[in-house]
Amino acid sequence: xxxESFLHPLxxxxxxxxxxxxxxxxxxxxxxxxxxxxxxxxxxxxxxxDSLLCNANGRILxxxxxxxxxxxxxxxxxxxxxxxxxxxxxxxxxxxxxVAILDGDDAIGHLKLVGRAVDRCLVGLGIDxxxxxxxxxxxxxSSLISRSKVGDSFVTEIxxxxxxxxxxxxxxxxxxxxxxxxxxxxxxxxxxxxxDNNEMNPSNLPFELGLHELIKLDKGCYPxxxxxxxxxxxxxxxxxLVRLDCKTPPAVGKxxxxxxxxxxxxxxAEYEGGGVALAIIPNEAKELNELVFDDGSTAKVELI
Amino acid sequence: MSILGGDGFTLPVVTPVEVVDVQIEFTDSAKxxxxxxxxxxxSSHVLIISAQSGGCSGYLYDMKIAEDPxxxxxQRLDAGGITVLVHNKDSPLLDGIRVDFKDxxxxxxxxxxxxxxxxxxxxxxSFG
Numbered sequence: 001x002x003x004e005s006f007l008h009p010l011x012x013x014x015x016x017x018x019x020x021x022x023x024x025x026x027x028x029x030x031x032x033x034x035x036x037x038x039x040x041x042x043x044x045x046x047x048x049x050d051s052l053l054c055n056a057n058g059r060i061l062x063x064x065x066x067x068x069x070x071x072x073x074x075x076x077x078x079x080x081x082x083x084x085x086x087x088x089x090x091x092x093x094x095x096x097x098x099v100a101i102l103d104g105d106d107a108i109g110h111l112k113l114v115g116r117a118v119d120r121c122l123v124g125l126g127i128d129x130x131x132x133x134x135x136x137x138x139x140x141x142s143s144l145i146s147r148s149k150v151g152d153s154f155v156t157e158i159x160x161x162x163x164x165x166x167x168x169x170x171x172x173x174x175x176x177x178x179x180x181x182x183x184x185x186x187x188x189x190x191x192x193x194x195x196d197n198n199e200m201n202p203s204n205l206p207f208e209l210g211l212h213e214l215i216k217l218d219k220g221c222y223p224x225x226x227x228x229x230x231x232x233x234x235x236x237x238x239x240x241l242v243r244l245d246c247k248t249p250p251a252v253g254k255x256x257x258x259x260x261x262x263x264x265x266x267x268x269a270e271y272e273g274g275g276v277a278l279a280i281i282p283n284e285a286k287e288l289n290e291l292v293f294d295d296g297s298t299a300k301v302e303l304i
Numbered sequence: 305m306s307i308l309g310g311d312g313f314t315l316p317v318v319t320p321v322e323v324v325d326v327q328i329e330f331t332d333s334a335k336x337x338x339x340x341x342x343x344x345x346x347s348s349h350v351l352i353i354s355a356q357s358g359g360c361s362g363y364l365y366d367m368k369i370a371e372d373p374x375x376x377x378x379q380r381l382d383a384g385g386i387t388v389l390v391h392n393k394d395s396p397l398l399d400g401i402r403v404d405f406k407d408x409x410x411x412x413x414x415x416x417x418x419x420x421x422x423x424x425x426x427x428x429x430s431f432g
Contacts, residue, residue, distance in 0.1 A: 022308060022313065024316075031357070034356065034357050034358030034359075034364070035357045035358065055362070056360065056361045056362050056423055056432045069307075069308065072308060074307070074308075086317045087317070087319050088357075089357070090317055090318075090319045091319055091357065092355075092356050092357020092358065092362075092363060093356070093357070094354055094355075094356035094366065095352075095354055095377075095391040095393065095394070096354075096368075097356075100316040100317075101316060101317045102313045102314055102315070102316055102317065103313070103314040103317055104312065104313050104314075105312075106312035106313075107310055107311065107312030107313045108307060108310075108312075142305045142306055142307055142309065142310070143307065144307050159307055160307075161305065161307060161309075161310035161312075162310065162311075162312055163310055163311065163312075164310075221358060221359045221360050221364075221425070221430060222358065222359075222360075223357075223358070223359070223360065223361065223362045223432070224360070225360045226360040226361075226425065226426070227360075
């Protein structure tokens, strides 16, 4: 996986279905800080932060990427979770705080750009790639551009008004990017270890998915904090997320493996010559090189 | 045009609330602590009890002495001569609570027992 030979030599662009919310008001950052797993109070103008919204049992309700636009914060969440996330955030607005939440699902699109030379594609748009960083959103026309680090790779993120998505994608294509469909994205995201709502959902705890960086136990209370603090202090996990590399990917769902017990395959994808999957397995099993399924097929275990 | 300047945004999302007539029980020690905290401003000030998101269990209690907002969205209760307000949006969460006051150095102060809570935090300030 480290050679990243599966990546396009230049760039591939995917319009990622995402939930978009805009939280407005003078008390926005304080309100979000009470609900999310990270400290939102110090995000600067155009600042970017990844965070989680969890329930009281510590399980994941949504993963949110924040963009602070001064008393207006864009929340980019998992596909299909927007309504519940908005209601969850709205239910806790105090009577004396100025916070309103808008549904922006139809207003803003979310592009992901991955490849071995994405910057060459961006330069063609007149963007200086050195201006793009991990902690902030850079304005480009009416769009916002940032980067995320996933394992050893970088993913460029673009938020764009829905009405301008096609124009922007066309410009990216004219500068060497290739538009990909959900099948290719499914393969890419599993290979890169990018999680979505197949993994980040109420069945799972952040630590099981390796999302330690999105949990800030020193920020004070938030829903789920007690559970997270207990898991952190115990320092051991019952389950963990791994990538499986195999000839034919196992079906999504529960499997019982002899000698190992229950594993849950959360996502899978096939590509020419093989398949990949993400699975939550008993923590002890991550030390194994290989899992053997009840049909005799095998899968190589890779840590994410 | 900016990222937020385009079409497609909804009006602010609203969450439906089933307003209930709030009943709160105050113990004698709570009433007496409230009176002491009011400092003689009972005629112009009120105690507002509310719930907001946060805490380990989902919601946090908040108690605030403030000038009477004279807002019809609040329900008014009397607790030994002190006016207590609860916002209608918080009414399902706070109806039936019992407010006590413990005068101890460790873990003292106002304590709320909430029959609506499925769970509460160890510190007693959060419920869900």
